[in-house]
Each structure stands twice: as C-alpha cells, then as structure tokens.
C-alpha cells in the first residue's frame with residue numbers, strides 16, 4: 001500500500017480541518033487535490049509527512065507509520081518557498097538535497113538542465129522570481145526520484161513553457177512508478193495531468209470517481225457544445241424539447257443533464273442528424289467543483 005490514512009482528525013482550536021478522513025492509494029497514480037482556499041490541503045500534506053501532528057488517527061506510507069524516519073527515503077514534499085534560504089543559491093539547496101540522498105552531481109546537473117535553471121542556479125535565492133523559486137522547489141523535491149511525491153501548489157507563478165516542462169517531468173517520473181499528489185487551483189492544468197481528482201470537503205476526501213458524486217453530477221444540468229449537421233426542422237423540434245443557449249449552422253450550446261443528453265442523442269439519430277462532437281463546455285473538474293462547493 002502506498003498511502004493509507006485512517007480516521008485522521010485535525011483541528012485548530014474550534015476549527016475541524018480534517019474530519020475522520022479515510023484515504024488509500026494502492027497503485028501508482030497522479031492525483032489532483034482540489035478545494036477552496038483554507039480548506040485544509042496544506043494541513044493534509046503536512047499531516048501526511050508528519051510535519052503537523054494530528055489529533056487522532058493513523059497515516060501509513062509504504063506500510064510504515066509516517067512518524068518513521070525511513071519514509072523520507074521514499075517520499076518527498078514540495079512545500080512553499082518559505083522553506084528556502086534566501087542567502088543561499090539554488091545550487092546550494094540542490095547540493096544539500098543531493099548529499100542527504102547520496103545523489104551524484106551529474107544527476108543534479110542533468111535536472112538543472114531539464115528544468116532550464118542554468119541561467120540562475122548559481123545566484124542567491126533572494127534574487128529569484130516566484131517562478132524561479134517554484135522551479136527550484138520542484139527540482140529539490142524530485143532529485144531523489146521519490147516513490148511518493150506531494151506537490152503543494154507547484155504551478156503557482158509558472159509560465160506556459162514551464163508548465164509544459166513540469167507536466168513532462170511529472171509524467172516521466174510517474175512512468176517509473178511514482179505516485180504524485182498535486183494540489184492546485186489551476187483546474188485545467190490539473191485535469192490534463194491527473195487521472196483522479198480528490199476534493200477536500202468538510203475535512204473529508206471525495207474522489208472524482210466516487211459513484212454517488214457521479215450520480216449527483218448526472219442529474220445536474222450542464223452546458224455542452226455540440227457540433228452537428230442540423231436542419232431547420234430538427235432545430236424546431238430540439239428548441240421545444242431542450243434548453244438551447246446558442247446556435248449557429250454547425251454548433252449548438254445546450255444545457256442538459258445526463259438523462260436529457262441520452263434523449264438528445266437519440267432524437268438526433270432518429271432525425272438522421274450526424275453528431276460530430278459533444279463535449280462539456282467547461283472541464284469536468286470545474287463542473288464537479290462548482291457542484292460541490294458553490295451550491
């Protein structure tokens with residue numbers, strides 16, 4: 001078992017942040033961790049790494065209690081830039097991590113090149129931009145090729161090119177068997193990278209694959225863009241039966257739930273209308289997020 005969290009509770013004074021939280025990861029995955037500000041994402045990461053004590057419950061990493069000193073040989077945690085020493089250079093930071101994990105300098109130099117850090121790695125961190133600090137933190141967290149990697153808002157301040165590099169590196173690491181959990185408010189990027197999303201709501205985790213969540217979602221009306229070859233007569237039929245938001249010759253935007261979607265597809269078929277594409281107007285993660293946190 002990669003991660004096993006049982007009955008985890010954590011409060012700050014009267015605020016219950018993690019509420020009898022259960023969570024298991026059995027196979028290597030890339031998971032997104034998504035929730036509004038102040039919901040407890042960082043608290044959960046800190047609790048997993050035992051940087052923050054929990055009030056009750058147990059967390060096991062590779063079948064060892066997270067308080068065991070050996071876990072940091074197998075896992076790594078990218079925190080925010082407050083952990084960096086502004087008077088040291090990026091190179092100093094990387095050398096320190098390399099020494100702790102007995103990694104040779106060639107691997108460090110390769111990573112600096114992969115992350116395009118050569119230009120600034122020998123400068124003091126005090127001169128770094130947010131994106132440069134994030135890149136250094138990412139480099140520090142992946143240098144040891146951990147089997148479990150926690151990334152707390154790694155995309156903050158990264159430009160489009162850096163996001164692409166970041167994605168390739170995470171996918172490459174995952175292909176070697178690493179499990180990655182990434183918290184982010186960038187729902188589009190997170191959807192591109194991950195297989196499951198974990199929503200942290202009221203101190204508990206809900207997976208985007210949760211059957212009840214998907215059932216609730218299927219009952220919600222959502223906007224779809226449909227590319228189709230529509231005739232005027234069919235449009236008149238559809239107009240009466242569905243909530244059409246926008247229409248042009250080959251594309252309509254329509255609000256419907258899953259049940260209505262099936263009827264819509266059947267009606268088009270009956271009328272010999274070809275549907276070339278039917279897709280959610282906003283990404284699925286965003287739709288689930290709205291359903292969970294904004295109603």
Ligand SMILES: Nc1ncnc2c1ncn2[C@@H]1O[C@H](COP(=O)(O)OP(=O)(O)OP(=O)(O)O)[C@@H](O)[C@H]1O
Pocket residue numbers: 012015017035036037038039040041042043044
């Ligand atoms: N050391 C602390 N003492 C008291 N309260 C804390 C402490 N750390 C976090 N909190 C509170 O716990 C809650 C969860 O904070 P946390 O930083 O885990 O949320 P988050 O989901 O990571 O937020 P964000 O998306 O803004 O980074 C917040 O209400 C925060 O004020």
